[in-house]
Amino acid sequence: MLKVLLLALEVLKDEAHILDLEVNWQKTKIQSTTDPDTLPATVPVSGNTVDIVQSFVYLGSEIHVSGRLRTRSLMWDRSGEILF
8 A cells, every 4th residue: 555655646746746836755744544563664755755654743733643633722812922
């Protein structure tokens, strides 16, 4: 399955290039939900290194390979100051 994903990332890079867009490989991560311990820590895609991770932060929430989701709750006042 990893081979299919890597091929899809190659296609994404090629299609983005047509639109004069670029993939930010430093921010690109792979998260596997099927036995992540058997995967390498990184994989090469188009000469770039992509990390395989156990968790990542998306829109302020940490998403873990176990399915656990941890949100960071912050409140702001009207002036933009963080309350807690």
